[in-house]
Amino acid sequence: MPLPGVPLEKLGFLTIGLFDGDDPGAGHESTLQVIELGERLGFDSAWLRHRHLQYGISSPVAVLAAATQRTSRISLGTAVTPLAWENPLRLAEDLATVDVLSGGRLNPGVSVGQPMHWDDVKAALYPDTADVEDFSYERVARLRRLIAGEPASSFRGKEGVVEEWSDRVQPHAPGLADRLWYGGASLKSAQWAGEQGMNFLTSSVLKADTDEDFATQQATQVQAFKAANPAGRVSQGLVVIPTDSASDAQREKYQAYVDARTPRTTSPQGPARMMFAVDLIGTSEQIAERLYAHAGFREVSEVVFALPFSFEHEDYVQILTDTAQHLGPALGWSPTA
Template sequence: MPAPGVPLQKLGFLTIGVFDDADPRAGHETTLRVIELGEELGFDSAWLRHRHLQFGISSPVAVLAAATQRTTRIELGTAVTPLAWENPLRLAEDLATVDVLSGGRLNPGVSVGPPMHWDDVKAALYPDTADVEDFSYERVARFVRFVDGAPASGFRGKEGVVEEWSDRVQPHAAGLRSRLWYGGASLRSAQWAGENGLNFLTSSVVKAEVTEDFATEQAGQVQAFKAAHPAGRVSQGLVVTPTDSATPAQRAKYEAYAAERTPRTRSPQGPGRLMFAADLVGTGEQIAEQLYAHAGFREVEEVVFALPFSFEPEDYVQILTDIAGTLGPALGWTPTA
């Protein structure tokens, strides 16, 4: 995406699926309806983010399994599944099953590193093995091998009268390996994803390693990934909120939400020196102009725009409708019929 005039190839959206603790079903149903709407509007993909021990979707795999039965075309992804919470073999089985149900539309995104609030959750998550769990890239590599069909057992064959055992994950989802993504925020993660043949998800959070300019840092990571894996897919995820059809009350809410989050974008945050991208609020044309000026955006042909958290269902309908109807076309994107 070097300049205006080069069309955006794929357009998706990301949600965390907020729900009310007193009525969790309603929030999950809203998420499924948002995915259905995305397909109706012509989006290429819909992605869910994990929110463990919060009031957002803790099991995207289960929700996406439901979504496979309510959609027919749109690609479905996780952005991202933190593998520190998962057994790689069991996750490979679950994802393969959902991919089969979807007809080959699943795009699992994963990441590694210790779970957030590790000291608070490790006794519940790994009561016997917390001190020896491996949260390095090897955990991802093990997961990838299982998805790819590597042996997971030393036994295969018939046992008894009817039981037939396989030595690899079943069902085996042909093509799923090529649709695995790694979500990274550092230069090393971008390089590692490329070197290991994964696709690369870069979001609204990156580490300040070379510069304190978010767009420049992100562009450098994407370039490093492309150098390591020229044929790989890379997608950028920023928070964008078009206001073309928004009511005055919605515009005011969106602007206040972005303003509250703006201070964290002015300098690297915490010991990890994390940099956050500013939320983009405005008309589709205004946001398109800002994106074309963004060094990170100019390196990609796919985007997965993140929906703001904690908004009402009607807000998401308006935002998605404006992304598909105004912002996407301003970026040269064409909805899928």
Template sequence: MPLPSAPLRKLGFLTIGLFDQDNPGRGHESTLDIIELGERLGFDSAWVRHRHLQYGISSPVAVLAAASQRTRRIELGTAVIPVGWENPLRLAEDLATVDILSAGRLNPGVSVGPPMHYEQVKHALYPDTADAEDFGYERVERLLDFVRGKSATDFSGVEGFEVFSDRVQPHSPGLGRRMWYGGGSLRSAQWAGEHGMNFLTSSVVKAEESEDFAEVQLSHVRAFRAHHPDGDRARVSQGLVVIPTDSASPEQRAKYEEYARKRMPRTATPQGPARMMFAPDLVGTSDQIAERLYSHVAFREIDEVAFALPFTFDHDDYVQILTDIATGLGPALGWRPSA
């Protein structure tokens, strides 16, 4: 197995937080338990996905507020909040509040674009302004401005017994440097760099200049850093699906291999009008997965990851996978758990 040129610096994981519609509390508790386990295992970060009108986490900020009170060290991130569903000012208030509650551990990831199935949901989401809403980058710029402390109003001071601020409160000074953009195209990578954000790149990219997933992802990483004030030091996190089987039972290994087999066809060619490319799920022993990662040209450009947990597995499967990542795969990549 080839040796890394530099050890993996930060190891994180990402979960969708699925739940049963008839018993949603159990699924949310499972997600919080998994985050607590991640902290005990020494992971550097835990990330939650965002799903509206589905049976997954619809309010990641609320879930991470709860997680902030059950953990003390692990960083907490969103991957990602689609801001088309959000009012940037209100979201800035929520993010700052959770960052304060977590003592500066929040890492909000966001993305742009119209809400999924917008034609069907727009009258419920924006009944008076559906056709006037802007779902482009300007919406994230507004969020960044509010998080970073720019004025939200031209009024401040005392009115009667109440004191008013002209910027979002609470203000968390370090939060602006921990804002992430989740992108899968060259344009989004460049935009994130130009606006001083960090960059989340996942197992999905747009096949623009190539049909080789790793080469496309590498071009995004380099474009982001080329346009970021910090250059090669700008933070990039990669989020591939990895499923180590070191301690898995025979039944679990069979389930994992079948899961990856069913998803493999979508990785062969670009999918749909947007020509989206999907990375294969990596299933095997920690050493086998590490070897495949070292052969991945984009992985060799980064030093932090947020490995994605598969969508539909059971709680015990996630415990096994996270334990093997922390005790097997992470060390094979040169990572060492946090104290």
């Protein structure tokens, strides 16, 4: 083991919430059980990916509302909600409601940009306004202002006998605006998030802005965020698969998964020059050594390790258990009782 640097302060995990289209209830129940397990194992946070028109969770806010009633301590987040699919005012109401239900544990992560497969979905998503929708950073700023309590209406007061109207989003969730994260893949996004006083999520997908080495590029983006917002929180998300207690069959399946995804990591992909991180697989000792050598990891004190997309429930149990009991401590992290 290399000598550790600053001990890892917060350890979380991220799941897509995969389900069978013919039996979606079972997959959603599995996701809730995984979040409950994460709390028992002492993880600091559990995050849900957002997947529209796929067989992954399309409404993390609804699933997290259920999770608030089955957990009491663990922070709950979205990584990330693409705001191009959302009305910021309505989303602000939903997020505030879940935050109140959780007792102030919600950490919404958001991003902007045109929806994926835009030409295929725009007629259903914005049949009348597709050509004028604003998918810029302003959509995030508007959501944040509404969550913070800035006016959403020019009217407030009583109407009739019993109806009382507010001019701001209700319920109001104090502190939620400070727990808003921006999920960015570019140097520009990292700088913008910092300038806005937001927190920053950096994942296993980045743009090759200034470097074609993933770890170096990630470190550069995190440094830019910190320069703009020294007090802001930043979290790194990589796919990490510890195999300490895995069966031979699980190890074989996990390695095949990693091998199939590795070719895309060798160089920037497509016109946007997107880079993908190599999935980390091995014993916790081996993974810790690779993380300590990772320039991006050395810039953070929080991580949200991503669970692989297509594994079974028992695989997630094994991976989370090994992460909490072996990998986390190898990184200097201690589980919360």
